[in-house]
Amino acid sequence: MKKFLALLMTAMLALALVTAGCGGSEEKAADGGAKVLRVGTEPSFAPFEMQADGSDEFTGFDMDLIRAIGKQLGYKVEISAMGFDALIPALQADNIDVALAGMSITEERKQQVIFSDPYYKSGLLVMVPKDNNDIKSIDDLKGKRIAVQIGTTGAFRAEKVEGAKVTAFNDNGSAVLEMKNGAADAVINDAPVLKYFLAQGGSEYAKTVGEVLNAEDYGIAVKKGNDKLAADINKALNELKQNGEFDKIYNKWFGEAK
Ligand code: ARG
Numbered sequence: 001m002k003k004f005l006a007l008l009m010t011a012m013l014a015l016a017l018v019t020a021g022c023g024g025s026e027e028k029a030a031d032g033g034a035k036v037l038r039v040g041t042e043p044s045f046a047p048f049e050m051q052a053d054g055s056d057e058f059t060g061f062d063m064d065l066i067r068a069i070g071k072q073l074g075y076k077v078e079i080s081a082m083g084f085d086a087l088i089p090a091l092q093a094d095n096i097d098v099a100l101a102g103m104s105i106t107e108e109r110k111q112q113v114i115f116s117d118p119y120y121k122s123g124l125l126v127m128v129p130k131d132n133n134d135i136k137s138i139d140d141l142k143g144k145r146i147a148v149q150i151g152t153t154g155a156f157r158a159e160k161v162e163g164a165k166v167t168a169f170n171d172n173g174s175a176v177l178e179m180k181n182g183a184a185d186a187v188i189n190d191a192p193v194l195k196y197f198l199a200q201g202g203s204e205y206a207k208t209v210g211e212v213l214n215a216e217d218y219g220i221a222v223k224k225g226n227d228k229l230a231a232d233i234n235k236a237l238n239e240l241k242q243n244g245e246f247d248k249i250y251n252k253w254f255g256e257a258k
Contacts, residue, residue: 037075040096044171085151104216115219123212137210147175147184
């Protein structure tokens with residue numbers, strides 16, 4: 001009898017666990033552990049998201065941030081890579097719960113997704129070959145060849161340059177390579193990413209010119225209608241700012257200056 005009761009209780013517990021897992025997109029991990037947060041990113045955007053050569057581990061500011069947020073909210077964070085222009089469709093199709101990719105909060109995107117509170121202040125910059133002395137700002141790009149990453153605010157800005165021939169690549173490395181190979185005159189990308197690239201050795205053959213254009217804030221995107229998750233993320237973000245964890249992650253990737 002005792003054995004039967006114990007069995008019955010185990011069965012009931014298992015049932016309770018299974019039903020508890022049936023809440024929206026909060027899926028159970030295969031190991032029966034924490035609920036899973038499916039995060040999509042595009043990892044050619046150092047120091048926000050990147051993968052070391054031959055490694056499938058995701059590193060960078062955004063990646064540390066979402067892991068900290070996940071921990072705060074009791075989620076197991078699972079990150080997958082996709083094209084930058086595939087992130088919003090993946091949210092809408094419910095293939096991911098969160099898009100985190102240095103994504104600028106824009107009016108157009110706000111029609112499609114919910115953004116968290118801004119977590120990073122950014123903007124665009126123009127990069128040209130080091131030995132180029134004709135291009136001093138975006139105004140000198142008229143009629144020039146500009147390389148960008150597909151679907152980004154840099155790409156949208158390049159499209160507005162009169163007579164420019166814009167080539168959009170799936171990843172940032174290819175856009176930079178196009179310029180390095182002499183097939184593009186300039187790259188337009190986010191300022192912190194270009195600065196990081198130059199500091200990591202890119203300054204051997206490239207430089208940025210002009211002022212930072214288009215002040216832009218990054219936000220964490222979730223599917224429209226998923227207000228609960230957006231609110232949870234904002235709450236966690238706030239807590240991480242209060243308890244010093246956010247600054248720790250920030251300083252790890254950007255140094256003390258803020
Ligand atoms: N901030 C820019 C935008 O939202 C570029 C972001 C690119 N991010 C990436 N992970 N490749 O369009």
